[in-house]
Amino acid sequence: MDYPGNLFVVAAPSGAGKSSLVKALLELDSHVQPSVSHTTRAPRGQEKHGREYFFVSEPEFDAMVQADAFVEWAYVHNHRYGTSKKAIEERMAQGADVILEIDFQGAIQIKKIFANAITIFILPPSWEELRSRLERRGEDSPEVIELRLKNAAIEVAQVQQFDFVIINELFDRALFDLKAIVHSQRLKFSAQRRARAETFKALHIP
Secondary structure, three states: OOOOOOOOEEOOOOOHHHHHHHHHHHHHOOOEEOEEEEEEOOOOOOOOOOEEEEOOHHHHHHHHHHOOEEEEEEOOOOOEEEEEEEEEHHHHHOOOOOEEEOHHHHHHHHHHHOOOEEEEEEEEEEOHHHHHHHHHOOOHHHHHHHHHHHHHHHHHOOOHOOOOEOOOOOOHHHHHHHHHHHHHHOOOOHHHHOOOOOHHHHHHOO
């Protein structure tokens, strides 16, 4: 089904700056709304339930899987993450552009369900810089950092399946690139026809 709003799906290896870029975009563009995923992992830092994620128990997550409540779900770093299809559809139906942070597996699954979804992959400028960013975060043990880097190699290998690629070397430039993708998508014929259906009808454009 076509909705007046757009769906932007952003994936990246851990430490590439995905969350920081999406947060900055949300502060600049009030028409973009976040999609909040469910996860079985514990909150980190200042994260709050219902803002960054819905933090749920394993049994709660199992119940949602059984109820077919997720458009996708996957294991990432030994925890499960899922995206509610209903939440995405409701916001897009209201005309909002929804942006979703997710792993590459989920992004590929969502593209199969929402054919008009725009997929964006964030790359680090180098493996050395990615390691440095993970270490500077100070959130993970050396063993977890090695796991994240091992997983990153698998994730980066899937980049060719995405519509757009941003290399986050300089944050301001990467943010400009993300804003450009969002704005240009809104001006595509198909997106304009969905968002401005009455205008197209009035102009007798099929």
